[in-house]
Amino acid sequence: MARKLDLQEILKKNPHIDPQKLAEAGKFTEQLRKLGLSKRGYRLPSPVTRRRVTTEVSEEFDPRTVQLYQR
Numbered sequence: 531m532a533r534k535l536d537l538q539e540i541l542k543k544n545p546h547i548d549p550q551k552l553a554e555a556g557k558f559t560e561q562l563r564k565l566g567l568s569k570r571g572y573r574l575p576s577p578v579t580r581r582r583v584t585t586e587v588s589e590e591f592d593p594r595t596v597q598l599y600q601r
Contacts, residue, residue, distance in 0.1 A: 537556070541549055 537552065540552065541547060
């Protein structure tokens with residue numbers, strides 16, 4: 531689990547950051563969370579549920595070929 535970031539630690543390591551703007555961004559983020567918005571994360575599927583890629587080649591249908599149909 532990611533550790534919580536400390537505002538003072540960020541400002542100490544990055545002197546070019548404006549503390550007021552960083553505080554405004556934090557307030558804005560809190561407002562969005564109160565509205566029900568949250569970060570999405572990576573949304574990686576588990577190994578059990580993700581799709582498996584087949585390596586078999588079907589000789590019946592090759593997507594690189596042109597299909598001609600007669601009427």
